[in-house]
Amino acid sequence: MSAAELSSRTTDPSAGARWLWPLALVLLVLLCLVGAAALPWAFDYPKGLRIPAQRWIGAFVKWLTNEAAVGPIRFSDITRFIAAVIDVPYRAALNLLSTGFLKGEGSQAIQLLPPIPWPAVILLFGLIGYWVRGRATALLAMGCFLFIAIFGQWQSAMVTLASILVAVPIGVIGGLLLGIAAFRHPWLDRALKPVLDLMQTMPVFAYLVPILILFGFGPTAAVVATLIYAMPPMTRLTTLSLRRVPSEIDDLGRMVGCTRSQMTWRVLVPAAQDALMVGVNQVIMLSLNMVIIASMIGAGGLGFDVLAALRRLDFGAGLEAGFAIVAMAVALDRLSQAAAVRQRSMPAPGPWHRRHPYVVAAILIVTTGYVAGHFLPAVRHYPEAWELSTSAFWAAAVQWLNVNFFDYFEAIKNAVLLNLLVPVKRLMVGLPWAGVTAFLAFAGWRVGGWRLGLLTGALSFLIAATGQWEKAMITLYLCGISTAIAMAIGVPVGIAVAARDRLWRAVQLIIDTLQTLPSFVYLMPVVMLFRVGDFTAMIAVIAYAVVPAIRYTVLGLRGVDPRLIEAGRAMGCTPRQILFSIRLRLAAPEILLGLNQTIMFALSMLVITALVGTRDLGQEVYIALTKADPGRGLVAGLAVAFIAIITDRLISAAAARTRERLGLTTH
Amino acid sequence: MTAPATLICRNVWKLFGADAERRLAALGPAPSLEALQGAGLIPAVRDATIEVRAGEIFVIMGLSGSGKSTLVRCLSRLIEPTAGEILFNGRNLLTASEAEMIEIRRHKMGMVFQHFALLPHQTVLENVAFPLAVQGVDRARREARAREMIALVGLTGRESALPRQLSGGQQQRVGIARSLAVEPELWFLDEPFSALDPLIRRELQGEFMRLQSVLKKSIVFITHDFDEAIRLADRIAIMKDGAIVQCGTPEEIVMNPATDYVREFTRAVPKAKAVRVRTVMQPGVPADRNAPSVAATATVAEASAAFLDGAAEIAVLGADGTAVGRLRREDVVQLLLGGSEG
Ligand SMILES: Nc1ncnc2c1ncn2[C@@H]1O[C@H](COP(=O)(O)OP(=O)(O)OP(=O)(O)O)[C@@H](O)[C@H]1O
């Protein structure tokens, strides 16, 4: 919240203007009821005035690929060069983990060195686990990778791991450098902010096509897409955490005579280390989340297996590959979280091998692995005879469910569709764009000042003007219903667990794990049971978006100052009164932020549900992807981003306002 | 008697607010507090002039928000003063280039912070060696020096502890050791003991005096605690609203407060704690040759213990150990009974 916005809010005559809200609502309803005949342009945006953004963007991308040049160097040469640079570490990681080092091409290739044998990889992860936390983490990490091996996913998993191993360091270092630059130069920070907003709210599908055109089909293009998706949080967290470094530490650095680079690398970055490690964890998890989508533009591995299985409607195979991604996500998440809070210990004095016992152990593991692999084929490759497959079991289970319960599922689905989804959809699609735009502008002005009003109005107008209005309304209807249901589940659950420590810890473990799952994973079981359509999409979105609803409710309730609750009790409030008039009231800003997050989660999931046949903006983006039409995809993608930005700004401003009104300090 | 000045700060102003330099100049040579505030500027330091002599403890005392931290940050040029002159060993710091300032800070200045400012992920040893690491001193030499400093502040054995494993008092000892690692000539301490419990604070004050008796640094010590100022200072400057209202030895300030504001502080402090023996002693030597003796620089409160055996007079010794005068029981009693009333 900028100072200007704050001051414009404090100057507006909010107390006397309560009747403005009902008035605006009444005007909107009036327009809906009587306007259709009188003002047809308010309902259907005039075709002649449309902004041909699709054409512009398409032409721009074409120009970028074919003509744009810096001096003698063509832009597409630059992108191909970047792809080639990323390809080097990727090849190395892939050789090491999956294909082995080869000499020669194609079928004449001779293997110089096989990939690291699977038991050695598992032990290496165990070693890392032991190093960052202890035995339990080591066992967990080894268990996860053993699981992958046992279920026959090793080869694919190593391909995926190779691309993660490349994407994460680039994402972390890139985000860190960008964040530091933004911290140092306020102008860059201001310029970067909207870009990061767009990067984070734009559906990934939307920029796959331009990336495909610029970087070519293949794993490196997939890494680039992953970076665009996973880098923004690192950048933001870096800038934020550097700002939070106590000013005394800053003074200390200058007093001991640090140069500019010493200041950054020896004082500020180490002092912000804890927060930065959270960023690293985020990059890892977001990269894993991208695994399946990235396989659409050429990343092989587990993502490709899931996608291929989904296309074949082979749920068993899809689930197995999906579980493997989950296992990898759980292992990498726990390892990086443990690394973030790792207690440093002083190295033992003595010769090199004493001071670096873990490096020695790692070398021993790898060499022993290679030697053993030379003699034992079972070490070289996980033997097929040891593989388990549950794929047949899952297929049978789904079939059984469908045979025996098909009618029930259909009945539930149809009842919800007819009574809830269809009417709401009809209502939303019938709303006049002009009225909604005006109302959003009004809402922005009321909760956040005229700047916010201008922003929300303009973005809403752009959605209409680029011809996305109807699809946007379908997105909004699905998102709205899913969010409402997710909140209706999440808030009561949050209330129920907030006061019980033990229960909350258990729930926390569950929702933490749920959050590490790639969003695609949610789609699979739902599709199996309910097939395609809006209902399926809704269930998947709810399952994905309920987590933040629970989390923020609990955080809000637990954050309420216990003295206020005591005071309430002393005044003789009933438990019910304490809950409603003290705890929920004071937790309101936090719960509002939870709502915000729930909507953001719902939107990001909604785009993916295009795969199950929704008719919204997500579908538009997805069609553009299959037709390789960059203009169409980006315009629809921008519309999704605009919806996200409008809701985010409105709710954040409302939360800040509530917090101010309740006299809680803003942080 | 007066040592040469290490640091001279003349007519230093620090105003926060846009375009402060030009607007200060526009307001004339000595604008009043109201004029400055009227112009929308935040006057943090107003026309401060002080002189820190070699080897002395110069205390800047004032209530919260009076501008102490801002002044000391101007002295080390962590922030740019709006106007004025700061001479360090005769060299005007405000005209020094950034590279020169880095050199001066690296070798000539040390600073201790109120909240310790230890780097959380470094061990005690690494924290203390940090200023040397920044200078590029090799590991063996800087660690040897750091171990020396750690021993000096009595933390031997905790070298490999992390800051969060230490108590507040121990953390500040690390801060002190770190600031001394480069053998600074000028030592800044910004409320070093304010974040500590009273008992620990007293302990560290004693430790600080012991260190200073060995090291003889030129010290700028910030505090908001008048007791602490009296206890430690060779000279005190009292600040209010960014201006220095009185500057002098603890005795001068206790005996002759310049304004009502200063008198308020002195009221709560027993005079005997501030007044030195040399001020109230009489010429000559005590009649009793075996009378106990006391240093001329001790406070009267410290000397009063010597009268417990019933002596009517005690000998006063100069710095070289020879008798320079005598202290009479009735003078002490009068000062003690005169008590805290100004
Ligand atoms: N960066 C800044 N911008 C604006 N005003 C400031 C800034 N730094 C300090 N001030 C103001 O200058 C005045 C003096 O602050 P300073 O921190 O020097 O006080 P202090 O005597 O050290 O107080 P404390 O005992 O609380 O540390 C205060 O009114 C403060 O609000």
Ligand SMILES: [Mg+2]
């Ligand atoms: Mg201060």
